[in-house]
Amino acid sequence: MPTNVIMxxxxxxxxxxxxxxxLVAEGxxxxxxxxxxxIETDKVTVEIESPASGILAGIRARPGQEVPVGDVxxxxxxxxxxxxxxxxxxxxxxxPLPPQIGRxxxxxxxxxxxxxxxxxxxxxxxxxxxxxxSAADIMNAKGSSQASGALPGAVDSVWRVMADRLTxxxxxxxxxxxARDVSAARLVARRGQLQPQVPxxxxxxxxxxxxxxxxxxxxxxxxxxxxxxxxxxxxxxIGVAVTTETGLVVPVxxxxxxxxxEDIALxxxxxxxxxxxxxxxxxxxxxxxxxxxxxxxxGVDAFYPILNPPQAAILAVGRITDRVVAVHxxxxxxxxxxxxxxxxxxxxxxxxxxxxxxxxARGIETAGDAVP
Numbered sequence: 001m002p003t004n005v006i007m008x009x010x011x012x013x014x015x016x017x018x019x020x021x022x023l024v025a026e027g028x029x030x031x032x033x034x035x036x037x038x039i040e041t042d043k044v045t046v047e048i049e050s051p052a053s054g055i056l057a058g059i060r061a062r063p064g065q066e067v068p069v070g071d072v073x074x075x076x077x078x079x080x081x082x083x084x085x086x087x088x089x090x091x092x093x094x095x096p097l098p099p100q101i102g103r104x105x106x107x108x109x110x111x112x113x114x115x116x117x118x119x120x121x122x123x124x125x126x127x128x129x130x131x132x133x134s135a136a137d138i139m140n141a142k143g144s145s146q147a148s149g150a151l152p153g154a155v156d157s158v159w160r161v162m163a164d165r166l167t168x169x170x171x172x173x174x175x176x177x178x179a180r181d182v183s184a185a186r187l188v189a190r191r192g193q194l195q196p197q198v199p200x201x202x203x204x205x206x207x208x209x210x211x212x213x214x215x216x217x218x219x220x221x222x223x224x225x226x227x228x229x230x231x232x233x234x235x236x237x238i239g240v241a242v243t244t245e246t247g248l249v250v251p252v253x254x255x256x257x258x259x260x261x262e263d264i265a266l267x268x269x270x271x272x273x274x275x276x277x278x279x280x281x282x283x284x285x286x287x288x289x290x291x292x293x294x295x296x297x298x299g300v301d302a303f304y305p306i307l308n309p310p311q312a313a314i315l316a317v318g319r320i321t322d323r324v325v326a327v328h329x330x331x332x333x334x335x336x337x338x339x340x341x342x343x344x345x346x347x348x349x350x351x352x353x354x355x356x357x358x359x360x361a362r363g364i365e366t367a368g369d370a371v372p
Contacts, residue, residue, distance in 0.1 A: 106133035210363035
């Protein structure tokens with residue numbers, strides 16, 4: 001029996017996905033788990049693996065086509081199995097696709113950029129491991145560079161869809177903001193204690209732990225607004241906003257509250273590294289219920305984030321910097337951190353958000369106790 005290849009959902013709010021290219025030609029054999037097609041959503045560009053071993057057949061979507069989530073785009077047939085009958089409409093929509101023989105060693109991001117800029121991958125020398133072509137190699141081959149400061153006249157679909165989603169979030173979700181300055185002294189000390197065992201640990205990792213603990217106590221911040229109802233989440237999935245060459249992506253640490261700080265630090269490092277290399281998998285961006293955006297590394301003290309739909313809250317984290325504050329009525333210099341919480345007023349009110357922020361602040365100010 002044929003195995004359907006469908007357009008997957010990589011997020012709760014996703015309605016369509018864009019097929020960028022087929023990685024296997026129709027009529028060619030494919031193994032289960034082998035990269036089969038590359039798709040793009042507002043969140044990420046990923047390679048989708050084959051659900052079964054057999055022969056790829058019945059391709060119904062062309063490169064560049066937007067496909068509704070759940071639609072069948074092809075089938076995988078067992079050896080000698082006849083393809084299922086196609087409707088006249090399907091046959092008209094799926095014109096024969098040119099065969100793809102071999103693949104240049106290039107990241108998904110580089111392959112997409114090459115297509116957009118009209119660069120022939122065969123003419124590009126890769127600078128990555130094993131000669132892999134990176135997005136930077138494509139830009140250099142085009143005679144352009146991000147360092148030049150030139151702005152593109154057009155943006156790719158990742159940026160366009162991200163802009164559309166955030167515009168809808170801004171216009172449909174009634175945002176409100178709460179800000180609080182907290183002492184980061186314990187946070188700094190805790191990171192210093194853990195660095196010998198986990199060299200990749202960051203302040204973001206420790207904030208993730210504190211947020212997960214606070215969400216346990218305040219589940220309303222972990223819910224979402226859907227069809228006029230407040231829908232609770234079955235787990236805590238904290239997304240971390242990551243800036244890439246093509247836009248903002250939010251890989252997710254699912255079941256965050258069940259993980260150790262060491263596991264969180266290693267997983268966050270892996271997700272961020274692969275996000276910046278354009279190598280996230282579908283499961284890496286699924287299951288998010290709350291988002292953290294940290295711009296402290298850019299010297300930003302505080303900012304007001306836009307909600308990541310359909311989530312009810314997002315936390316903005318500023319830089320840790322020394323400030324003069326009153327400690328037991330005496331002026332003292334301490335490392336301080338500003339947290340700004342943005343919430344959907346349809347899901348949580350000001351008092352509920354303030355209680356969450358108070359729990360979070362106390363968790364950060366007693367960072368050692370925040371570790372599950």
